[in-house]
Amino acid sequence: MLxxxxxxxxxxxxxxxxxxHPAVTTDIAVFTLRAQKLQLLLVKRASPPFQGQWALPGGxxxxxxxxxxxxxxxxxxxxxxxxxxxxxxxxxxxxxRDPRERVISVTxxxxxxxxxxxxxxxxxxxxxxxxxxxxxxxxxxDHSSIVELAHQRLVAKLNYSxxxxxxxxxxxxxxxxxxxxxILLNEQLDKRNxxxxxxxxxxxxxxxxxxxxxxxxxxxxYRVKNPDRVEIIR
Amino acid sequence: MLxxxxxxxxxxxxxxxxxxHPAVTTDIAVFTLRAQKLQLLLVKRASPPFQGQWALPGGxxxxxxxxxxxxxxxxxxxxxxxxxxxxxxxxxxxxxRDPRERVISVTxxxxxxxxxxxxxxxxxxxxxxxxxxxxxxxxxxDHSSIVELAHQRLVAKLNYSxxxxxxxxxxxxxxxxxxxxxILLNEQLDKRNxxxxxxxxxxxxxxxxxxxxxxxxxxxxYRVKNPDRVEIIR
DNA sequence: GCAAAAGTGTTCCAGATACACCCATGT
DNA sequence: ACATGGGTGTATCTGGAACACTTTTGC
Numbered sequence: 001m002l003x004x005x006x007x008x009x010x011x012x013x014x015x016x017x018x019x020x021h022p023a024v025t026t027d028i029a030v031f032t033l034r035a036q037k038l039q040l041l042l043v044k045r046a047s048p049p050f051q052g053q054w055a056l057p058g059g060x061x062x063x064x065x066x067x068x069x070x071x072x073x074x075x076x077x078x079x080x081x082x083x084x085x086x087x088x089x090x091x092x093x094x095x096x097r098d099p100r101e102r103v104i105s106v107t108x109x110x111x112x113x114x115x116x117x118x119x120x121x122x123x124x125x126x127x128x129x130x131x132x133x134x135x136x137x138x139x140x141x142d143h144s145s146i147v148e149l150a151h152q153r154l155v156a157k158l159n160y161s162x163x164x165x166x167x168x169x170x171x172x173x174x175x176x177x178x179x180x181x182x183i184l185l186n187e188q189l190d191k192r193n194x195x196x197x198x199x200x201x202x203x204x205x206x207x208x209x210x211x212x213x214x215x216x217x218x219x220x221x222y223r224v225k226n227p228d229r230v231e232i233i234r
Numbered sequence: 235m236l237x238x239x240x241x242x243x244x245x246x247x248x249x250x251x252x253x254x255h256p257a258v259t260t261d262i263a264v265f266t267l268r269a270q271k272l273q274l275l276l277v278k279r280a281s282p283p284f285q286g287q288w289a290l291p292g293g294x295x296x297x298x299x300x301x302x303x304x305x306x307x308x309x310x311x312x313x314x315x316x317x318x319x320x321x322x323x324x325x326x327x328x329x330x331r332d333p334r335e336r337v338i339s340v341t342x343x344x345x346x347x348x349x350x351x352x353x354x355x356x357x358x359x360x361x362x363x364x365x366x367x368x369x370x371x372x373x374x375x376d377h378s379s380i381v382e383l384a385h386q387r388l389v390a391k392l393n394y395s396x397x398x399x400x401x402x403x404x405x406x407x408x409x410x411x412x413x414x415x416x417i418l419l420n421e422q423l424d425k426r427n428x429x430x431x432x433x434x435x436x437x438x439x440x441x442x443x444x445x446x447x448x449x450x451x452x453x454x455x456y457r458v459k460n461p462d463r464v465e466i467i468r
Numbered sequence: 469g470c471a472a473a474a475g476t477g478t479t480c481c482a483g484a485t486a487c488a489c490c491c492a493t494g495t
Numbered sequence: 496a497c498a499t500g501g502g503t504g505t506a507t508c509t510g511g512a513a514c515a516c517t518t519t520t521g522c
Binding site for chain 4: 352426427428431446448449450451452
């Protein structure tokens with residue numbers, strides 16, 4: 001008799017606890033540089049709440065899955081994007097941030113080189129697309145706050161880490177690298193000072209190759225010495 | 235018949251979901267300065283797992299409670315400590331970090347002035363005590379990692395924020411403030427350079443009073459202009 | 469007058485900033 | 496030869512670091 005009761009319970013609401021549990025999700029703010037602008041990866045929500053609105057990629061944590069794996073999986077499932085640099089940002093948990101139930105969102109931000117992206121709306125989302133950060137559509141949930149915090153953190157890290165290299169393709173010229181910093185910092189930099197500084201960090205090296213770009217002198221190509229590490233500098 | 239089954243379920247495992255939910259906790263690393271040392275607030279666990287071992291104060295999030303409120307409540311319940319400066323640190327969620335069930339811990343670190351503390355083991359813990367950070371007992375769960383990260387963050391923030399003021403009583407002398415920096419940085423500082431720097435920040439002001447300490451010239455008293463804010467400097 | 473901590477300025481150095489011209493290539 | 500971006504050095508400024516003596520109090 002007891003076993004009958006147990007079986008029924010499992011069939012209807014299979015996961016039970018002696019006290020209430022919130023749901024846990026991850027949300028990811030993925031940045032890249034496209035068309036001379038800092039852009040953010042968004043997905044269009046396929047189901048309620050906020051159906052049809054744009055949101056950060058993300059979703060519910062599987063019970064036996066590491067937080068970071070969850071972020072990478074959701075990113076892949078919803079947008080097809082893989083191979084990003086990922087870092088935990090902050091945990092958002094306001095009691096009213098999701099109308100369905102109490103949801104704690106462990107958020108991440110990610111950076112990727114523009115040549116690595118193959119965005120495609122995958123199974124879980126109706127659509128996926130890049131938006132310039134200065135021209136975002138209204139976002140679902142509290143995702144605007146997440147984006148704002150992620151952007152702050154990114155800019156702060158420019159000054160004391162090599163995080164900007166995460167936007168670069170495998171090889172690049174110093175002018176291209178300077179352009180990346182100029183977009184991110186939103187200001188012009190002096191060419192000679194930038195080169196002195198960036199080479200002085202000892203984090204990039206010449207490939208030995210030259211890159212021909214147009215009707216002018218070719219530029220030396222560089223690569224990052226440790227492309228997978230973000231080093232703390234200064 | 236169905237109602238009998240339902241009643242039974244409610245009595246034993248009342249909270250059920252269509253998919254599994256992890257538990258969410260907060261854990262708090264509270265620092266203070268006592269006896270010329272940076273010290274950490276620990277509680278002795280009253281029940282398994284790790285019964286009898288020292289751990290960070292913390293506990294399960296109530297379903298309708300804000301994360302930060304949970305941290306402050308657990309701190310008060312377990313140690314009696316209130317009125318601390320609190321900041322979110324990182325979210326720990328390794329699948330095997332708690333033997334009971336999947337637990338996501340949103341961790342905080344907190345700072346408090348040594349004159350504000352009245353530690354007392356309260357209801358939920360067998361004991362509560364301050365330990366010098368350089369002489370900690372073995373900690374339960376992954377709490378050593380949490381402490382290490384919190385300490386790193388604290389030291390990093392000394393260099394670009396006014397976070398050290400959170401350790402100060404309402405009024406203090408420049409020599410006392412310098413002593414705090416010296417303990418936290420674990421190095422001697424030059425008196426004249428320190429004074430130039432700290433006064434140059436414009437974050438403290440004279441009270442107009444003098445503090446007599448012993449058989450020597452009395453020192454000017456200072457106070458923090460915005461004691462509840464941690465300002466970013468530089 | 470002596471012991472003890474409070475208070476105070478200047479020199480030096482390193483890293484950041486400002487700034488302008490020649491070089492290599494394609495057409 | 497000219498148009499285009501690539502590449503290079505020096506002078507100045509500024510903030511941090513090093514450093515020693517006088518002042519005020521209690522005993």
